[in-house]
Amino acid sequence: MATPEECHANTRLREQKEGGSRGRWKVRCQRMTFETLLDRYQTEILRYLVRMMGNRTDADDLFQEAFLRAFRAFDRLRANSNHRAWLYRIATNTCLNHRRTNRRRGEVEMLDESDQRLHAGHRVRATSVSVLEVRRALQRLSPRQRAAFVQRNLQGLSYTHIATALGCTRATARANVYQAAQRLKRELGVRSG
């Protein structure tokens, strides 16, 4: 049975830039197995899905679905394309499809776990806006805006990569991020005291 762990036939050669940002483009052979890809990006993709869905249960389900899809499509992935953006694209599409098919639920169960564990030995920035409010506001954005904003702000992707992940141009990606920022500013901004 071909599990990704065993699937060494599924290797990719990848071009890598050597000698830092000023170095020449040299082709260096690197075995990129699906396993390596999974190891490298599983954590950030899971966090991305939690932020997109607003709860862990859905995120866990979509994590499976996204990586199953990725595994099936891995053979068709070109060696010189950006693996990270490609994974984000699959994860984002999985989220969007899920939202389309699961309209039934109204208010999503929020990622609202006790903060005690977090605040022990961990410095939290003083602010009048709580994390929960941020999460709620993120959930109220349109899925594409949320995807763009989360990728930019919380996942640290470049606009080029966001454009790849959303399947749009850089300008559209940027517009999505700004619309989200505008809406967050409006919703979290006006308050008294």
Add this chain to the structure above:
Amino acid sequence: MSTCSKFDHMLERLIAGDADRALQRGLERHAKRCEACGPKWRQALNIRSALQNELDETTILIGDDSVLNARGRLRVAFSRAHRPPVRFSSMRTPLGLVFVGLSDRGVCDVTLGARREAEYRAHLARRAPEIRRDDAELRPVMVELEAYFAGERQSFSVPTDLRAVTPFMARVLRAARNVRFGRVASYGTLAAKLGMPGASRAVGGALSRNPVPVIIPCHRIVQGTGDLGGYIGGERMKRVLLQLEGHRRVERSALAASLAQRVNG
């Protein structure tokens, strides 16, 4: 630097995370001088800080253990999604046309009552990514089945592949395999043997979904009263199989007597 008219847009840049140091300093300088823009600026900074807090919190909440969990479930999903290809063959028997499917580990499917190959292919397509007719590969299995239906063989030596069923079903099926040729057992006794007295219905349910009937002889399990009970291919097939195994009269009293004999013996 920044004027009030541009200020709102610049704050959006700040929230989006696109403000470099120079822009941030410019905004700060303007906000400290301008009464209208000051509160807006402080609120934008609050949103930024809250976003940073979210970043930290999620990083801690979705830590290594969450990832390990998700990864474990992913492994299970992979083994389900990547089922091995199945080769199959068919033969005529007293039960009609019988199709047999073979995976990389053994017989994974026996289908009674499919009338055409296309029908069987459609049935297999749901559980195997690749299906191929391969009479030569299936030859050893078919030889054993032929001998069984000719009354020359009482048990099967070919391995079975029960990966597609649940662990509980696999346990029930393995127990059913121990009921020997010519004997019968009741659903209740089988349940008791598995350490679950009273679970005869669950046992019946598991047997009714036996992927490899005949090879795993679920037809040897009947009701405790001596009634025949159900069968995958219908009651008639169960009767034919039991007759083949030497039960001359397959009816209530005779089967009840066989069950009693088993208990006493």
